[in-house]
Amino acid sequence: MASEIRNKDLWQDGALKIDWVRKHMPLLNALEQQFISEQPFKGLKVALSVHLEAKTAYLCEVLAAGGAQMYVTGSNPLSTQDDVAAALVHDGLNVYAWYDATPEEYEAHITRVIEVGPNIIIDDGGDLVNLIHNKYPELIPNVIGGCEETTTGILRLQNLNREKALKFPMMLVNNADCKHLFDNRYGTGQSVWDGINRTTNLIVAGKKVVVAGYGWCGKGVAMRAKGLGAQVIVTEVDPIKAMEAVMDGFSVMKMSQAAPVGDFFVTVTGCDQVITKEHFLLMKDGAICCNAGHFDCEVDMAALRAMAVEAKPARKNIMSYKLENGNNIFVIAEGRLVNLAAGDGHPAEIMDMSFAIQALSARHLAINKDNLSRVPGQMVNDVPVEIDKTVARMKLASWGCEIDTLTPEQRAYLFGE
Secondary structure, three states: OOOEOOOHHHHHHHHHHHHHHHOOOHHHHHHHHHHHHHOOOOOOEEEEEOOOOHHHHHHHHHHHHOOOEEEEEOOOOOOOOHHHHHHHHHOOOEEEOOOOOOHHHHHHHHHHHHHOOOOEEEEOOOHHHHHHHHHOHHHHHHOOEEEEOOHHHHHHHHHHHHOOOOOOOEEEHHHOHHHHHHHHHHHHHHHHHHHHHHHHOOOOOOOEEEEEOOOHHHHHHHHHHHHOOOEEEEEOOOHHHHHHHHHOOOEEOOHHHHOOOOOEEEEOOOOOOOEOHHHHHHOOOOOEEEEOOOOOOOEOHHHHHHHOOEEEEEEOOEEEEEOOOOOEEEEEHHHOEHHHHOOOOOOHHHHHHHHHHHHHHHHHHHHOOOOOOOOOOOOEEEOOHHHHHHHHHHHHHHOOOOOOOOOHHHHHHHHOO
């Protein structure tokens, strides 16, 4: 089945991007050499749906180096980079994705990678897992298992698992410490503001920034906004997280209270309709909204489009929506992931850890395929602690850092050994 990309002639530009991140991802460098020697994925088909930019491309090449037949698509229509897709095809991988795909094209692309009958699935948001369960159940016996990258995807998996409807084992990659403690906090924190700043070219210092959601991603976005000189307001539904935000020095209020005063609004919840018609009507003229959660429903774009008396581009990747009250609401990247649809995503060094967890989790599935539980209701698996610690040790070594180890006497004192 031939690849489906926008323009194969763009491959040299994509190759430059991949070469750049390769120089800054020492963990994947090491795993690539290990996989070349081990060939843990020999003869296996791997279907991958992750934001298709250079760092993801390098993960695909590392898995291919370990023997995997790669079938690759994007997890967001606005985050696919056509030159990177072309570079992967030039290197012999199978790619089905292009930038700004319509909903129908996006569905067709993720369908292509499922139709091959994958043995391992690497997912970002659960689209591949849901597709194979809902439309291609006859292919499920081929699947050894899969890995899920995001909080949103894990929530979908856990719902399926509770209903005993999940039919193969899934590794909860986002729950690994070396993923969410660093990727979600430091990666999201930096990349969200990279996307906002490069797209708006406006100052953040002195502005009021409303961060909806104070999970690990929200903590990172709020922390970076504070570092840029903003006055940060947090909205939450969880009283414990709201307390954390207060003790971290931020104001906490309801969205209806924050809407009239905010200059920038960043949703980071993974939920639906966080900023709604009610809130748009309260916002000041010139308020800027964007989303750093998973799907483009946190900022209720359908409601905003319906209530706008005029909609027009204000700047590349920014739409202006004029309301009946005369105020203009600006939205970055159509409410899709601002750090990827309006930027290059997380820094390479951060994704080096996240994708090392992904690669080692996929390897864990491949080499333990005969020992994985397939009991209904017991299909979600935490990443083994040893994988987490292996990645942490590798990262520290790449920084030239050494740490102490417990002596036998200390182990006896702590654990009675």
